């Protein structure tokens with residue numbers, strides 16, 4: 001190599017690393033965003049990034065595209081490590097043609113996805129893009145299609161995670177939409193199929209980027225986003241936390257760490273956290289935090305369908321997926337959104353061998369014509385399906401109420417939960433005492449001298465007879481009745497016995513989950 005060749009090499013390298021140029025980098029910084037290259041530098045363990053396709057650029061012409069050729073073609077791709085574990089990562093570079101996706105840009109992402117899939121490692125996509133590169137027409141659309149195909153192929157094989165750190169518009173949203181977890185920045189991040197301008201032109205509705213597709217909307221209303229963060233560093237920290245629970249692929253067990261909390265620890269606090277009074281609300285977070293190792297619980301979708309909690313926490317070093325009714329929000333009823341949220345979480349855990357623990361305290365399904373018209377039957381069925389189909393170890397504790405359909409749905413033994421416990425105050429019945437007596441003693445109560453007192457007396461009898469865990473235990477529907485303080489050690493003992501669980505499923509192409 002002569003000096004000219006070395007100079008040329010360095011010149012090309014330096015130009016490539018400048019993306020769309022200093023002016024556009026300054027603009028990106030002024031908008032409060034890091035560049036794609038800076039983001040990769042902050043996310044990965046130092047010195048671990050190996051870049052692919054630095055020299056790739058587009059080959060389109062027309063619309064002045066001949067003069068807009070940049071190395072990377074607006075997406076940085078490669079692999080590196082996070083906490084010592086290999087991940088494949090792409091970061092769209094908004095400084096180059098607005099991070100828009102054309103043929104070459106899309107091919108780079110697709111090739112990276114192939115590598116992640118073949119090598120069994122998580123894929124992390126940093127999205128910051130104006131969507132399909134308009135000048136490249138159908139080639140852009142084709143490239144998206146190739147990505148969507150690969151997202152679907154890798155679903156349940158390697159974890160796929162999308163970070164929305166800028167615009168994500170048009171068909172671009174569907175790759176994140178297929179991935180397992182979507183992170184969004186509180187500011188600067190938007191996801192929508194059609195933007196405010198198009199909406200105004202078509203329907204005359206005026207909406208802002210924020211209300212249409214910002215982080216608050218997607219984390220509280222649409223359920224598209226699983227995590228939000230106030231800034232880029234916080235988002236990366238949350239991602240690292242999530243990855244600490246996940247295996248790299250479906251053939252590798254989830255990462256067990258040496259126990260950091262006493263597996264024999266008693267949990268007497270639970271007796272006071274959960275009120276005796278059946279209808280008194282409380283915060284289920286408090287229960288989970290007492291049960292998991294070191295109180296560490298990573299909640300997934302905390303702002304969406306808050307009547308059910310899902311998330312990751314360890315038991316004696318083993319990652320566990322937790323599903324828990326939340327009596328502190330809408331009394332912990334099951335509704336359409338709660339069913340969707342928990343069913344998807346259960347299926348993720350099952351795909352990646354993460355055992356499930358369910359904490360039951362729910363009055364049942366939410367009554368109302370809105371729910372019926374919007375398809376609670378179809379959505380509630382997803383939750384049944386997800387529990388029934390999951391073959392990972394499944395444990396449950398009934399803390400207080402398990403009424404009606406909710407008793408069956410919430411990881412009952414009838415859906416092949418492996419080991420179910422109940423506290424002494426658990427009420428397992430077709431419905432709550434007050435509702436039940438109004439139906440079965442309607443005439444008697446109506447004609448009583450004091451209908452109120454008659455109803456109360458019948459409710460007391462009903463509670464004594466039915467609303468307890470002993471009848472269910474006598475049928476073998478509950479494996480044991482335990483005191484609240486024994487909850488953690490009993491869960492750990494049961495989990496330990498189930499770690500080598502094998503359960504075969506019938507040969508079939510795939511089931512048909514009600515979508």
Ligand code: HXC
Pocket residue numbers: 096097098099100129130131132133134135141144145167169170171172195
């Ligand atoms: C080509 C694009 C582009 C695109 C942005 N740019 N989006 N170039 N194709 N889709 C270019 C701009 O022309 C500009 O170039 C540079 O990127 C920065 O964009 P600005 O508009 O100046 O930035 P900003 O004001 O921050 O606005 C960002 C934005 C806006 C909100 C993303 O650019 C925008 O609305 N873009 C279009 C979004 C959209 O509707 N996409 C959907 C496409 S259809 P210069 O050279 O001036 O700096 C689609 C369907 C795919 O995606 C279906 C797949 C199945």
